[in-house]
Amino acid sequence: MPFTPAVWPRVLRSQEWYGGTSRDNIYHRGWLKNQGYPDDLFDGRPVIGILNTWSDLTPCNGHLRELAEKVKAGVWEAGGFPVEVPVFSASENTFRPTAMMYRNLAAMAVEEVMRAQPIDGAVLLVGCDKTTPSLMMGAASTDIPSIVVTGGPMLNGWFKGERMGSGTALWQMSEDIKAGKMDKAEFLAAEQAMSRSSGTCNTMGTASTMASMAEALGMALSGNAAIPGVDSRRRVMAQMTGRRIVQMVKDDLKPSDIMTKQAFENAIRCNGAIGGSTNAVIHLLALAGRVGVDLTLDDWDRCGRDVPTIVNLMPSGKYLMEEFFYAGGLPVVLKRLSDAGLLHDDALTVSGTTIGAEVAGAQNWNDDVILPVERALAASGGIAVLRGNLAPNGAVLKPSAASPHLMTHRGRAVVFEDIDDYKARIEDEDLDIDETCVMVLKNCGPKGYPGMSEVGNMGLPPKVLRRGITDMVRISDARMSGTAYGTVVLHTAPEAAAGGPLAVVRTGDMIELDVAARRIHLDISDAELAARLAAWQPAAPMFASGYSKLFVDMVEGADTGADFGILKGCRGREVPRDSH
Known part of the structure; x- marks a missing residue:
């Protein structure tokens, strides 16, 4: 069924905190005014939470404070009231024993932040591997209008005249050290060339894959996935996202309207076409569980096994995300899928239009980066x-x-x-x-x-x-x-x-x-x-207490997304009882 926007104006959930003259309303509203907000900001305009995973210890997301300001500008322009909210940031580079152990904790924290606070819509400001699925999982659980904007990939790394893909080069060089093909001094020199700008991994690793999955699912504006983190167009994307979320709130366009079974099938096929990370399997299974879509490993094989891999990026190919953006980015891939009858064209996106309409005019500017089918890296890609x-x-x-x-x-x-x-x-x-x-x-x-x-x-x-x-x-x-x-x-x-x-x-x-x-x-x-x-x-059990014990006791298998069973299903946006 086509999406029917809600009637506007209407009473928003934030008014349960800010509307009226009761003691509770004044408690919530009055203290916020110490930030210098005028009265008319609390008059029923959409309150937009910018959920920011910036952290000095999450280097992939180190530039998100700057992007948050551009999101705020877009929200102000569209007549909304932006509030920046720091949320749990699981860094792939620094978290031990592994960031994946904290994806569910981050998703749980984000869900409760969204439900417990006076926001009508959310911009999910993400980048590093686990930040994207964790925030999307939290948004799916609350079903508050939400939109993703990623921080974008790093610029190409270069060493001795060759492209250096973050992560991929590290694995290659560490093997070369063991094989005696490279010495430590050369390895350390290469380290300096590997990460030369803000942004996530510049290969088709998990960060770029999940940015692509968000776009293929319809949860990000078209073209979001590939724009480099330091490109001015990334800031424009952030500002346009800020504008768009205000209208999504007015229309009450929710994650459950967008992340349907058709949308997940689109994402699975897209993952095959881009040569995406195997981590996408676990994250999409978990995300589907949160939004209430029946998605299984069999769907991954059914939808993905005959999709050719046409994006010539490391680790499967030779280029990096910078070239992918210059070639036209993910819209070109989605249009190829559409032309081949492999895309559900009528799947809804955060733009309020269909994904088929979004990518209809996409053009490929480099057919050595986005390959023709007859030159695919793998005739049957997917997972x-x-x-x-x-x-x-x-x-x-x-x-x-x-x-x-x-x-x-x-x-x-x-x-x-x-x-x-x-x-x-x-x-x-x-x-x-x-x-x-x-x-x-x-x-x-x-x-x-x-x-x-x-x-x-x-x-x-x-x-x-x-x-x-x-x-x-x-x-x-x-x-x-x-x-x-x-x-x-x-x-x-x-x-x-x-x-x-x-x-x-x-x-x-x-x-x-x-x-x-x-x-x-x-x-x-x-x-x-x-x-x-x-x-x-x-x-014997490794842990007797703490989150580690909770995780080991509650986590389910990889075949269903490695989520906690108690977190599956959409619990909605109902406001907890006011205690004041």
Whole structure:
């Protein structure tokens, strides 16, 4: 059904705090006036919360205070009342044990900030990997009119005349160090060239992927995803977003109106076309759970498996986000999907129009960055969802980042019980491993790490790297960075710490991978597998108190989004009882 805007003017939720002359109204309104706000700002105009994930310890979002001022300008221009609200900021670069452990905490905090405070609409000011899904999850849970504006990617890194992709270059160079191809001095010199402007990773890593997912879902203005963080057009986008949210409040255009099943299918296909991060699987599953859309791993495979990867960006290709923007950005990709009949053109966006109408005029200015289908990086991109006795609830692999010769493989397992075991043994020259083996890493899933760290793209043993081998099949219940690459099977579910079959794999077992058949198989009998699982014992609890214990006790599997069950579903925007 087409969206029908609400009748304006109408009484807004902020008036429950600010409207009237009761003691409670004066309590809420009067104290805010110490900031110098005049009376008529409280007369019923939309109050817009600018939820800002700026932090000095979240470098990807370090420029968001400047962008917040542009959002405010847009809100003022459209007749709204902007209020900037700092919210939980989980930095991919600094949080330990992993930022993913705090995505749910951030989403919970954002949800309660939105519900408990007098805002009628929200601008979600995000950038770094987990900040985008966490704020969108909070907005979905409250269903207050919301719009995303991202901080944008860094400018290209350059070193010795070559493009240097943030993250991707780090993984490559760390392998070169172990292989003896690069020395430490050169590595440190390259570090200075890697991150040369404000913004998120300049590869098609998780930050750029999630910015693209927000746009493909219809939750950001068209063209938002690719504008570099320091480009003046990023500031224009922020100001236009500020203008737009005021009208969204007047129309009561909500996340639930936009994030429909069709919108999620659009995003899944878009992820395949851009060669997006495997992390998008977990985040979109969790987001769908918050908005009440039935989305599963099977939807990822059904919608994404026949989508060609046409964006030639690292880690799958050779360019970076700066070139993607100059080539036309995500609207070009969405138009390609539309032209191929792979886009639900009538899906609604925050603009109030359909996504098909938004991208109808998009033009490609560089067909070596956004490739024609006949030159696609992968004819069947998307995310491959694998199943079998090793992953009865599913596992994922990114074909565009994998080696074609390893997509069908049978090899001997070399097992690492956890990340510490891996680190202790991987450089041992006596380790019995070669390129035909399958590296298996356990106990790195949502419960096991905890938080499901990005360690799934295990570095190869130095003795293998020195022989010129650059890829091996790797299997784990972990995640991997969206900037990483390789034939890596991730998110194996159920995870080892929850007693999944991965927990009982032994060194010497044979494992079969067949990506085309979507199969991952531990080559032992059903009886042997059952006997091993029956004898398996869980490890002692790692935590006795605090958020870490809450997380381990409540987190669900990667196959459903690694969210907390109690946070699923839309709880709405109802105002808590006033206590004054």
